[in-house]
Amino acid sequence: MLAEAGTSIPEVPAWRPPSYWPFVAPALFVVSAVIVFPWAFTIWMSLHEWKIGAPPTFVGLANYLRLPRDTRFVESVWNTLLYTGLSVLLPVGLGTLAAVVFNTHFPLRGLIRGLFILPMMATPVAIALVWTMMFHPQLGVLNYLLSLVGISPQLWVFHPATVIPSLVLVETWQWTPLVMLIVLGGLAAIPAEPYESAQIDGATHWQVFRYISAPMIAPFIFIAAMIRMIDAVKSFDIIFAITQGGPGTASETINLYLYSVAFVYYDVGYASAIVVVFFALIVALAGSLVLIRQRTHWNEAGGAG
Amino acid sequence: MKNLISRRAVMAGSAAAGALGASGLPAYAAEPDWKKYAGTTLEVNLIKGPRGDLLQKYASEFTELTGIKVGSEVIPEQQQRQKAVIELTSGKPSFDVIHVSYHVQKRQFEKAGWLADLTGFMKDPKLTAPDLTVDDFSAGGLQFAKNDKGEMHSLPWSVDYFILYWNKELFAKKGVALPKTFDEMVAAAEKLNDPANGIYGFVGRGLRNANMTLWTNFFLNYGGEFLDAKGNIQTDGPEAIEATKLYQKLLTKTAPPGTAGFNWMESMASLTQGRSAMWIDGVGWAPPVEDPNASRVAGKIGYAVVPAGPKGSYSATYGDGIGIPQGSTKKEAAYLYCQWAVSKTMGARLLQSGGGVPFRASVLNDETVRKGVKMPSEWLDSVIGSAKISKLGLPVIIPVAEFRDLVGAALTATLSGADPATELKKAHEQFRPILERSEKA
Secondary structure (H helix, E strand, O other), rough: OOOHHHHHHHOOOOOOOOOOOHHHHHHHHHHHHHHHHHHHHHHHHHHHHEOOOOEEOOOOOOOHHHHHHHHHHHHHHHHHHHHHHHHHHHHHHHHHHHHHEEEEEEHHHHHHHHHHHHOOOOOHHHHHHHHHHHOOOOOHHHHHHHHHOOOOOHHHHOOOOOHHHHHHHHHHHHHHHHHHHHHHHHHHOOHHHHHHHHHHOOHHHHHHHHHHHHHHHHHHHHHHHHHHHHHHHHOOOOHHHHOOOOOOOOOOOHHHHHHHHHHHEEHHHHHHHHHHHHHHHHHHHHHHHHHHHHHHHHHHHOOOO | HHHHHHHHHHHHHHHHHHHHHOOOOOOOOOOOOOHHHOOOEEEEEEEOOOHHHHHHOHHHHHHHHOOEEEEEEOOOOHHHHHHHOOOOOOOOOOOOOOEEEEEHHHHHHHHHEOOOOOHHHHHHOOOOOOOOOOHEEEHHHHHHHHOOOOEEEEEEEEEEEEEEEHHHHHHHOOOOOOEEEHHHHHHHHHHHHEHHEEEEEOOOOOOOOOOOHHHHHHHHHOOOOOOOOOOOOOOOOHHHHHHHHHHHHHHHEEEEHHHOOOOOOHHHHHHHHOOOEEEEEEEHHHHHOOOOOOOOOOOOOOEEEEEOOOOOOEEEEEEEEEEEEOOOOOHHHOOOHHHHOHHHHHHHHHHHHHOEEEEHHHHOOOHHHOOOOOOOHHHHHHHHHHHHHEOOOOOOOOOOOHHHHHHHHHHHHHHHHHHHHHHHHHHHHHHHHHHHHHHHH
């Protein structure tokens, strides 16, 4: 065939446009318009002193040098890490537990499972408004419930020390079902044989979970943790609707501070610098999770060996 | 067709006559040519609240008067401020008239040159009714509306004074007299405070940013000045520390728990539920407080000027204005609207409904207008008393939002036990470079 082509058409053009280019072009265009350009523009803005209403002036890295001295920013980084850490650990822990429970057979299991995943389906802002009422120190139902068991009323989201745990409570309530669903899927995929042999060997419930279930569902837990981390780090709606970052700045995460700088103070240049640092932080967090995964070989069903 | 037109004219006439009957004065005397811009359509951007709602409600009267159609957009304060800045920056805003919050936006709008100069319009008898003169606005209003060259870039519309709301029933029960000074106020709050029965002596804003409006009234009465002669901010001085100590004491020792998250709404709820004996906030909340459907204390609330501090007696003052963007192509028609918004008829309605207080002396001093006020006479007395001691409640700077956020956060921190001097110092150091940068630009 080749020889034949060579002889019958002697003059092959020296250069032909690769046939796949037309197919790549639309995607390339979209990617550069919605990802590359905004990114480049953000970095460009972060190098300028630019307040809306005034022309931008180039200031080099001055915006970045402002960051470490800006106590509000530094605090917001810690708040973000604390908030993210807690809202990964709690839903993943409770969600795994719930999945193990819902994996066993008991009456009305389907109905209870259905009820359990309801919080996930509600709108975050609506949830936040309801929780705000529940948190109210005088009129809220939470303090009433505490009073029934003899605990003195708490300030919940109205005190700097308790505001982040209280917000995490809302986040946990809403997102534990998602973790449960993912892990439950994992449990359903585990073959029955290991359990049967464990039963024959007389393993306890804890031993069955620790040495059979846990290693086999670890990849699923990892995925759930990853999804939770991404969600928690970018969380805005619940915090904004309940506390707006308060009291004071006690629950101000990077996202909320960023919103203030960009859309309340109109300091676009500085806000862009925060975005760049925030992005680096997210990449670092995701990277470390991936690293942990590789180190522990959680992706192999064999478990942490 | 002809019939219809004449009927319309009759209706317009009767509406004007109705307004005349209400205020007892010629509503639009020796008139400019109101109909000159008939057929124009204006877009009006207003802030949600008693003042914005009032203009929207009566917009049809303006249309009958001028033949100008009005599209009113009424949006919540925070969103309106963001939208205004973004649209005005673009140079081609979608609105021809804009509601300005002077205490937040004055310096920002002025430096950017976003609003049209109205000085020429005001001198033109074809455009301006003879009763609308610069001198008719109070000094505070002119301070808000004029730029440093003395040009009017907006019309002062409604002023908000801070006053003391007090629950007469709770005061009588404990035999406490209305406090005239801060010391008496603290003593009264301590005496009235009865947490075991869910009654608290004082309530006020604790939420970051919102709390600044209350705190500055304390600051002013301790003799505080926001800026020194060189334009440096002075919120870490002895006056500020004293004011913060008072603020901390009242809101932690004698207030309902959780005030760190209270804005005016939560504070008002505490007052209207009969849970708090005193509240200091803007004059505009009297209508809901006196509404028996929304308040358990309707008819039991007294109104007074804010108690005096050791260095003076002031009422922290905030204000709204109405102006025209430089980018509007219908400035004359828009000016007619602004003029109507601050007219005697609309000013009387504003005052009588309790939603705000006009800046114009001719409205405030009018006996018939005063008689029509639906709020208790004590309320009107507190308004007139506050007008005499009014002082701007926020510094006239560009980064007002940052100022309120940073110092406000320091105040909120003191509510959970932080030391006032340390927190103010910290806020001051964060805010100073921001202010310097904004003035340099």
